[in-house]
Amino acid sequence: MLTTLKNAFKIKELREKILFTFAMLVVIRIGSQLPVPGVNGEYFRNWFAAQSGGAFSFFDAITGGSFINMSILALNISPYITSSIIMQLLTIAIPKLEEMQRDGEDGRKKIAAITRYVTVGLALVQSTAMAIGFGRQGYLIQYNALNVICAIATLTAGSAFLMWVGERITENGIGNGISIVLVINIISRLPEDLGNLFQQFVFGKAPATAVLAVVIIFAVIIAMVVMVIILNDGVRRIPVQYANKVQGRKMVGGQTSNIPLKVNTAGVIPVIFAQSLISLPGYISSFAGYSGTGVWSEILRYLNAGNWCNPSQIQYSVGLLLYIAMIIFFAYFYTSITFNPLMIADNMKKQSGFIPGIRPGKPTSDYLNKVLNYIVFIGAIGLTIIAVLPYVFSGVFKASVSFGGTSLIIIVSVILETMKQVESQMLVRNYKGFLEK
Template sequence: MFRTLRDAFKIQEIRRKILYVLMMLVVIRFGSQLPVPGVNTAFFANFFANNTNDAFSFLNAFTGGGFDNFSIFALSITPYITSSIIIQLLTIAIPQLEEMQRDGEDGRKKITAITRYVTVGLALFESIAMAIGFGNKGLITEMTVVNVIIVVASLTAGSAFLMWVGEQINDKGVGNGISTVLLINILSRIPTDFVKLFKQFIKGQTILMGSLRALLILAIVLAVTVFVLVLNGAERRIPVQYSKKMQGRKMVGGQSSNIPLKVNTAGVIPIIFTSSIMSFPGIIASFAGKTNVGGWGGKVLGVLNSANWFNRDNMFDTLGIILYIVLVVFFAYFYTSITFNPLEVADNMKKQGGFIPGIRPGKPTVEYLNSILNYIIFIGAAGLTIVAVIPFFFNGMFSAQVSFGGTSLIIVVSVILETLKQVESMMLVRNYKGFLND
């Protein structure tokens, strides 16, 4: 990794792209500390201290503390992520969107424009809900129409600006812009989390006990990171053989290839979907001021709140982990069924004269791909669940309240690996150009 970056900085074009990304990251971190005018910046800090709802903690981790400070980037690029997921799901239900998706570059530009509009709409809706829901509780210092408009405009503009930054990184930098914004926000919280772990488990202990605890914490983090690396890179390669055919006076074809199916086919999407759905009732209760609901309503909110799982004083709420696992597996299958179509893959292979050795083209190929896909999706979903549940276990059993978890770790690892791959490919292309010029 460090060698790749060192070699990349020797190339002017790549160095300029990397420095551009670094400059944008500085802008993002500066904006995350710039408070919205007319608000009490300590409101959410006190709110998090007195509220164990994991819904806003999850959002705060994705905004790099911008939500805690209630900065102009408090919404971060979560509206864009939600918008992208919604548009992707709607391509199944709306034929016009499906046609745009297949219509090459022009179609993709139209879908991108629609995604932008939906992003601004979602950011506007979320900012209005926050301004009204928390304004009267002390968030806005003077609850007037002008102050509410300022808060709504600041949050919406901040989210739209981050969306623009992500697109600029795509065009002028390296890596995926939106993923890079998420990455820097998550990384910015990790030093604070390690300081919390140090104060909670190591500070005040003897040298021997403190060293053992520090080694144990590092071993757990390292083990989970290695597991995420394996899960992110694991794939099942299905061999494909292309038959020879006459083209003019030449015999072409006959090459061997493969279809790489990633074990973690859906990425981190199932965890994001599941966390969003399970945290939604808690968010609504917080907006309505019903955080201390009694009866069955309180029990349901307690079960859905991951902050209560694996609590030794109340193991009943840990039943929510069952629903969590079921939803992760469901969304893993659901999202993969949207992004990977075995029938389309089989048809494309057949048109190009390709076949899987030992499997007849057509329906048998589709059935074979489905059976392989169902098997690896389950393995990927199981791996995702393990990565996500480990932080819940330690947070509940040992009260290790940190913002980064399985979701954050998967995002960090996958974004870094993809960015390094892009840098390596850019260096490779440049080397080929230099060879041809010589």
């Protein structure tokens, strides 16, 4: 990775793209420190401290601390991520959107425009809920119409601005803009999280204990990174043979290809879906100002990730079992709506292609389904292990960190993808230079 960056800086065009991306990231970090006008920052920090380990911990991690600071970028790109997922699901369900997606570049531009409008709409809804819900509890210095409108407008504009920055990085920077914005937010929290771990397990301990703690901390991090890389790069290649056929006076075909089926077909989406759903009751209760007792309060304790894997309250780990089941379910669900074995089998049949030993048509579709179900299960188990391990360490050892397995999956996946994009741009430039010579 360092070699790739070093070689990229030698090329003027790529160097300018990297510096532009870096400048945009600096702007984002500055924006993360600018508070929303009229907000009582001290109240919000105290409120968030009481919620530690609950529904908002992951949300604060992916916003890079903007949420806890209640900055103008507090909503960050979460509305854009949500709208992108919604549009991806609607593309499968609505024929008109599916037709747009098949229209090539023009169709993708139309879908991107719709996604922007949905993003602004979601940001408006979320900012309104925060301004009104938290405003009644002391979130605003003065709870009046002017401050509420100001907070809503500022938070919505901040989210729209970040969406614009992500698109500029995609067009004028090194690409993968929205993902890079998300990753820099998560990475910005790592020094504080590592500081908390060292403060808790290393500083003030006996030398032998401190050294052992450092080794264990970095061993766990490295092991999880390796697991994410293996899961991200794991591919099952299905061989495909194309039959010979005569076109004019020539014999064409006879080529061998393959269908690459990723082990982690759904990516990090199942974990995000599961976390969003299991945290939803906590969000609603926080916005509504609910802090009572009773059945609902007990349910919230089961769904609170801060109570999972706690030896003194092991009964609340039932919520973790629900979380695991949701990850596996969404892995199969998301794969089923984004990968169509029947369509692939039909396309192969039209092109005179077949899988060796498998008849074309429905037998091919059934075979792909069987293989897909097998590798999706492996991918879902891998995702579950990576997503659950931080909760285990947090519950058993009280290791307090804002990022978890989901954050690690996002960081590693985006860095690998970005490096591949930089390498491809370098390769294209080398080809262009060769042709010009």
